Amino acid sequence: MKTYKIVVTGPFNAGKTTLIKTLCGKILESDRRLLVETVKQTTTVALDFGILEIDGQRVRIFGTPGQRRFFFMWRVLAKGMDGYILMVDSQDPRSLLDAAFVYDYFRRNFPGVPHVIAANKADGGNMIPEKVMRYSLKAPPEIPIIPTIALNRESAVNLLKTLLEMIE
Ligand SMILES: Nc1nc2c(ncn2[C@@H]2O[C@H](COP(=O)(O)OP(=O)(O)O)[C@@H](O)[C@H]2O)c(=O)[nH]1
Ligand SMILES: [Mg+2]
16 A cells, blocks of 8 residues: 655644544644644644545555644655645634745745645635735645635645646
């Protein structure tokens, strides 16, 4: 059986842990309580890990921590990856700068690795327009920006399948 290593990255609160839970069901997670109360009470500090089978292929998924102070983990997790997903909260324009920082890091350090951008929380009313997202992230035209609902299995699977097709 063919096995893929996929990394899910992006800023704090974008929906990375949610996506991996939706795809894999049970996952190993490392969320810890935040010392300060923000939009959510816990955050991923080391990694998320889940595994699933899709169309006869095995996919191992690693989620990175979002906060910059844990960014030394990014390189560790990215080693040997076949592709990655950049998760962006399409309802939160303030997170675009952080998303651009993460994306820039990945493109610089892992050039040529296939990837897609998930415009997550597409179930909300006020999505950042695709053009604005592409411009802010400096995403090349050939990189798909896919409206995604990480809470929804069909949407999550569609996102992953799009990426796997780019790898083959
Ligand atoms: N409405 C909506 N909320 C989402 C979606 N995906 C994630 N969330 C919520 O966004 C918050 C952050 O998700 P989480 O997976 O912890 O983000 P992470 O920091 O990137 O791992 C949580 O409250 C999720 O329930 C989505 O597709 N739609
Ligand atoms: Mg997380």
